[in-house]
Amino acid sequence: MIDYIVEVFIEPEKTTEWLLWMNSTHIPEVLSTGYFLHNSIFQSKDVDSVGAFQIRYRCSSLKMFRDYQRKYAKELQLKHTELFGKYTKATRRIEVINYVEV
Numbered sequence: 093m094i095d096y097i098v099e100v101f102i103e104p105e106k107t108t109e110w111l112l113w114m115n116s117t118h119i120p121e122v123l124s125t126g127y128f129l130h131n132s133i134f135q136s137k138d139v140d141s142v143g144a145f146q147i148r149y150r151c152s153s154l155k156m157f158r159d160y161q162r163k164y165a166k167e168l169q170l171k172h173t174e175l176f177g178k179y180t181k182a183t184r185r186i187e188v189i190n191y192v193e194v
């Protein structure tokens with residue numbers, strides 16, 4: 093399993109609008125590509141990180157994730173940048189999830 097993690101820092105005055113758009117438009121568009129099993133969104137509770145969010149998308153394999161990147165990521169990221177680019181800073185990374193039986 094792969095977690096695709098997007099961390100977004102957004103200016104406080106745009107947080108409500110951004111969250112509404114993420115939940116009603118962007119995340120459903122990402123999930124509709126068929127490459128991700130589910131997602132989660134978290135807000136940082138660190139006082140110094142007001143406007144800090146983490147969106148995690150779960151993918152079944154690195155190959156599936158690379159296919160998503162090649163086919164859809166650029167277009168979907170561009171939509172986000174056009175609407176919120178001057179109010180946000182985003183970082184992206186992946187984590188490999190290995191399940192271990194105990």
